[in-house]
Amino acid sequence: MKIPDELKQEIIEYCKTAEPNEACGFVVLGYQNSEPQFLPSENVAGDPEHFFEIAPDDFIRAEQQGEIVAVVHSHPHSATSRGEMRLSVADRQMQDLLQLDFWLVCNGDLQDFPVIRPLVGREFVNQSQDCRVLCLDAYMLAGLDIDQSALRYAFNWFEQGENLYEQRLRKAGFEPLPTVELTELGPQVTGLEQNQESS
Numbered sequence: 001m002k003i004p005d006e007l008k009q010e011i012i013e014y015c016k017t018a019e020p021n022e023a024c025g026f027v028v029l030g031y032q033n034s035e036p037q038f039l040p041s042e043n044v045a046g047d048p049e050h051f052f053e054i055a056p057d058d059f060i061r062a063e064q065q066g067e068i069v070a071v072v073h074s075h076p077h078s079a080t081s082r083g084e085m086r087l088s089v090a091d092r093q094m095q096d097l098l099q100l101d102f103w104l105v106c107n108g109d110l111q112d113f114p115v116i117r118p119l120v121g122r123e124f125v126n127q128s129q130d131c132r133v134l135c136l137d138a139y140m141l142a143g144l145d146i147d148q149s150a151l152r153y154a155f156n157w158f159e160q161g162e163n164l165y166e167q168r169l170r171k172a173g174f175e176p177l178p179t180v181e182l183t184e185l186g187p188q189v190t191g192l193e194q195n196q197e198s199s
Contacts, residue, residue, distance in 0.1 A: 008110050015074040015105040021048040026062040029071040074105040
């Protein structure tokens with residue numbers, strides 16, 4: 001869903017008023033109004049500076065207003081934490097249970113984190129559940145929404161002798177790392193031994 005600018009500003013401004021606590025709420029498509037609207041909720045978490053929790057009654061009230069399309073919360077900077085534009089493990093677990101997009105406010109910006117299926121165990125489907133989508137989803141889980149326009153390809157690319165990894169990843173801003181830097185990531189990530197020479 002494209003986030004309307006006016007709604008985005010409304011949510012960002014509301015989240016500022018809750019600082020240093022995390023703000024929370026819902027985005028709802030009303031039954032009589034097709035425009036998405038923001039419904040703030042009280043953060044009832046025991047430690048609202050570091051977590052958010054929405055009361056069950058607020059879920060019920062939101063559902064009475066229309067279809068819930070997203071859960072909103074913020075990651076503010078505070079004396080004890082640095083707000084980051086990525087969902088925490090707890091956020092992802094809750095998102096997986098709710099099967100709703102999470103809209104996250106951080107550093108004066110708002111980003112939509114769509115529901116992402118587990119990365120392991122996917123069945124390969126060319127163009128919709130393939131290596132490209134797996135990589136993009138992994139980066140989205142880390143908080144990086146990569147522009148996909150440079151990564152599009154023909155359906156039968158594998159029959160044309162293309163090397164999409166080398167040809168397209170550079171267009172999306174990726175750069176190859178020297179072997180020395182790769183080994184610093186560790187053999188669990190790269191499969192390279194620490195003493196392997198740089199190429």
